Amino acid sequence: MDYALPDWPETFWIDTHCHLYMEPFQDDLPEVLSRAQHQGVKVFVVPGIDLETSRAAIELSERYPAVFAAVGIHPNYATRWGNNSLQELRALSTHPKVVAIGEIGLDYFRDYAPPDLQKTVLKAQLELAGERNLPVILHQRNSFDDLRAILQVWGQTIGASSTSITSPRGVFHAFDGSPDDLNWATQHGFYVGLAGAITYRPHERIQPLIQPLLWDRVVLETDSPYLTPIPHRGKRNEPAYVPFIAEKISAISNIPLPTLANMTSMNAIRLFNLPSSWSLH
Numbered sequence: 063m064d065y066a067l068p069d070w071p072e073t074f075w076i077d078t079h080c081h082l083y084m085e086p087f088q089d090d091l092p093e094v095l096s097r098a099q100h101q102g103v104k105v106f107v108v109p110g111i112d113l114e115t116s117r118a119a120i121e122l123s124e125r126y127p128a129v130f131a132a133v134g135i136h137p138n139y140a141t142r143w144g145n146n147s148l149q150e151l152r153a154l155s156t157h158p159k160v161v162a163i164g165e166i167g168l169d170y171f172r173d174y175a176p177p178d179l180q181k182t183v184l185k186a187q188l189e190l191a192g193e194r195n196l197p198v199i200l201h202q203r204n205s206f207d208d209l210r211a212i213l214q215v216w217g218q219t220i221g222a223s224s225t226s227i228t229s230p231r232g233v234f235h236a237f238d239g240s241p242d243d244l245n246w247a248t249q250h251g252f253y254v255g256l257a258g259a260i261t262y263r264p265h266e267r268i269q270p271l272i273q274p275l276l277w278d279r280v281v282l283e284t285d286s287p288y289l290t291p292i293p294h295r296g297k298r299n300e301p302a303y304v305p306f307i308a309e310k311i312s313a314i315s316n317i318p319l320p321t322l323a324n325m326t327s328m329n330a331i332r333l334f335n336l337p338s339s340w341s342l343h
């Protein structure tokens with residue numbers, strides 16, 4: 063099987079968030095990737111959730127040219143943060159296929175780690191992203207106010223060098239917030255990742271999320287193996303299902319699928335500063 067990157071400007075999808083190192087993919091990852099390729103999903107961004115999985119994401123990126131990695135400690139695993147974590151993440155982040163720090167953030171829905179610890183771990187990783195000039199992949203649940211306050215301060219500290227809202231700061235992955243949250247995010251240089259959850263929602267609920275002004279800020283993702291879109295809800299999610307998410311967006315926005323593919327892939331390339339020469343064979 064050839065996992066070479068596509069030749070631009072061929073129409074293709076990018077799955078900007080999939081945990082391909084997780085146990086559900088252990089037995090059949092080559093088939094999973096080949097099914098994705100067959101559906102036109104040709105590039106994958108794989109974020110870690112702790113140090114071990116950040117290393118696993120990098121290993122996948124070394125094995126498959128079309129896989130890129132992000133390194134970071136997820137708020138649910140903030141208790142795994144140790145004295146050397148920052149140093150180790152910094153070392154991992156210098157790998158040429160690491161395109162972001164993530165996934166990081168705040169999760170007040172699950173109480174796996176105390177909020178204060180989550181904030182400390184988040185701030186340290188935001189600083190690292192600023193230092194390495196990498197975008198962040200953000201996870202948030204029931205925590206938008208605190209997250210916004212921290213990002214605001216962070217934006218000011220790194221703002222001196224890049225105040226332009228056109229320089230991407232990161233992405234709110236699996237975005238499921240309010241139109242207000244969305245405005246704040248896009249005005250502060252963030253992109254939004256739309257995942258399978260939007261296929262569970264009524265059209266009216268997501269209509270405000272897909273106004274034309276957003277088309278320079280939307281990227282697609284599966285969050286595999288989670289958030290499986292309809293019609294496969296309840297089963298394992300995989301990158302080949304990106305088109306189901308796209309079809310829902312297309313139905314609401316009347317934007318044809320090939321246009322949607324070009325827009326969202328261009329956005330992902332800009333967000334993660336992916337190589338545009340596609341010469342990584």
Ligand SMILES: [Zn+2]
Pocket residue numbers: 079081109165285
């Ligand atoms: Zn995730």
